[in-house]
Amino acid sequence: MSIDRNNEIEVKNEVERQFNILSRGCDEIINENEFKKKLEKSISTNTPLRVKLGIDPTGSELHLGHAVPLRKLKQFQDLGHEVLFLIGTFTGRIGDPTGKSETRKMLSEEQVNENIKTYLDQVKLILDLDKIKVVYNADWLEKLSLSDALNLLSQFTVSQMISREDFSKRLSENKPVSLIEFMYPILQGYDSVELKADVELGATEQKFNLLRGRDLQKNFGQEQQVCMIMPILVGLDGVEKMSKSLGNYIGVKDTPNDMFGKVMSISDELMENYYTMITDVPFEKIEEIKAQIADGSLHPMEAKKQLGAEVVKIYYGEEAAKEARDWFESVFSKRNLDVDLPEVEVPYGEINVIDLLVKEAKLLGGTSEARRLISQGGFKINDEPIKDIKANVNVESGMIIRAGKKKIVKVK
Template identity: 45%
Template sequence: MNFNKIASSHPAPTALPLSDRVQEALAITKRGVDELLIEAEFAQKLARAEQTGKPLRIKLGLDPTAPDLHLGHTVVLNKMRQLQDLGHTVIFLIGDFTSMIGDPSGRNITRPPLTREQIEENAKTYFAQASLVLDAERTEIRYNSEWCDPLGARGMIQLASKYTVARIMEREDFTKRFKAGTPISVHELLYPLMQGYDSVALQSDLELGGTDQKFNLLVGRELQKDWGQEPQCILTMPLLEGLDGVEKMSKSKGNYISITEPANTMFGKIMSISDPMMWRYYELLSARTLAELAAFKSEVEGGRNPRDIKVALAQEIVARFHSPQAAQDAVTDFDNRARGGIPDEIIAVTLEGAPLGIGQLLKQANLCASSSEALRMVEQNGVRIDGVAISDKALKVAAGTFVLQVGKRKFARVTLT
């Protein structure tokens, strides 16, 4: 790609009045966001789009660093869908080039770059999963290798000349690492520039990201000015807390809800969040209107059981990633478990070594990570065999077929020989 071809000249925008539709679109855009910069500029972009009939170009870039998405990832995808439903063009950008650099955002060590093979494998499933939220037919899919690969050494040097080291080092994670004497590789300094260059190549009007992406999004805004483009606005979304209600949702922390896990498991995990956290999930994940959420809160204040409201949330999310019927089945399964019943579908396991100690039995059935964890669950009255609570840590289980239960959600039908 010719490095200079992307440049475009925009006249100074004329202030336009904000119609009721624009005001409503702005309110939808702002729902649940952390920041919208600069709001007045974005309002004018919306007004211009309404006047001209030309939709805004709205960009979200994701590096395929892992093959699966969880609900935390969908927070920003939900916002994209809202903007898509307002009639704007959403661009799902797969960072196949930037993945080879590795995004250093929020990290205190260098992120190992992915191989081309890892990137291609992860990218295969990314958009398929994102399409569970976005309207795939109305989504523009792009890969940033389209314009990054052709840059070459000359183009990279020209791009690097657009930003100073001092500005790059203003990024909090770089500053902390520099002060701590933690190594920073030169290629990491290029990452914000490459992400910013994506905005130039796509001529985006608005870029979305998590709060940890704010610096990178601002770089894109500045680079667009250098290319004579109208600078994009930026919208940052909060990082969704995980099931513990404290740490951000993350697979490494084990507090996540994958969008590909079974419907019953997904439903049960959502039901396990606290009542106060339920409202946070509603705000960031639900498609319900603000008026509907306000009505729910009034009902709870009036004495309605929060559990009923949480069931509605769990049903909505399960229906989105599975089906309405799967969501209804999950409600039935959850209620059955709450009454001490056994789910209709549970894993079947065949083991040898009877009689087998209860700790080893639970471990080998993959219901506990270790025998010591299994014995702790026995101590806490969290283990049942065919619905009967087990309290003896020295129990040896004889041969036979039975249902093991650990906690509220883990079941296995075991045949022990």
């Protein structure tokens, strides 16, 4: 779209348009006024905003929780702004304990390099790598001296650092907080100085660190960055944060059938949140779906299938979305097992049914849930229900395990 940069009203409208697109799904923008001013300056001078997202090369499998800020970056990119994708090659070796209860291990340089490869390989499913600027903070942080470090340290007080929630929590529980951990938010802030960032994205748990960028930019005489704080995506269980270790995630590299099936496993209550956070469905459309479910003109199951298709569409396109839906309907709705099923690796041999469901196949989150499901006949081996919670089964290759209506896997 071409804007007449000298026409105040056109500029103002464009600011509003971009602001509405970009603020979608944000928890907080610090602050909105500054953001609008930056957008206005960017539009009226035709200078793209420099939008920073930093990640640690910890080598995790990307899931839709990670995709939330990445998709926000894509919106910036589509609006013509400059995306600075910062890989913490230096800070990643420190490890930030944000939101975790223990000091993280330092990563070796080889690990870091390997992780970056894996990471970008997944990022390109969302962002066009050729259009973004990938930067590595070791490029400038490795050049800093002890004196530089002291200069940075001198700009912050102990009380300020301790105020970060996870630090104060660990200190109050007498758990160790290493001094090196104080450097993480400071160096993250310094990255913003180095990059002259206009905007930095991060999840709510990153808010403290994002604000340190504003502190340092101010002290270094720069315009302060706008902090765009994204909510943390809830996992499939609807309770915990989506994470690989909890198993409640949809990976960006999951197959279309897996993506679709996992979306189908969420509760009806979680649907609206997922529609907002992980799809591009416009707000008005989401409101319409809600209204239709409320007046009974749309079955929740149908709304969820549409959600599943929207998600698959983002990563694999329309055709794949349709195929995944067909697959799901044939397996779950039409009870046809003669299809490709998601595979799990489970040690062969005798195992108690609860252990199989919870510990090995990881289809359920806990023992009590497993007990309930088994007693109600929702647990089946090769389509045969087993209702005895003390029963053992003999796991072998090709065995089909079903837990309830929406989860089915085949032993590899």
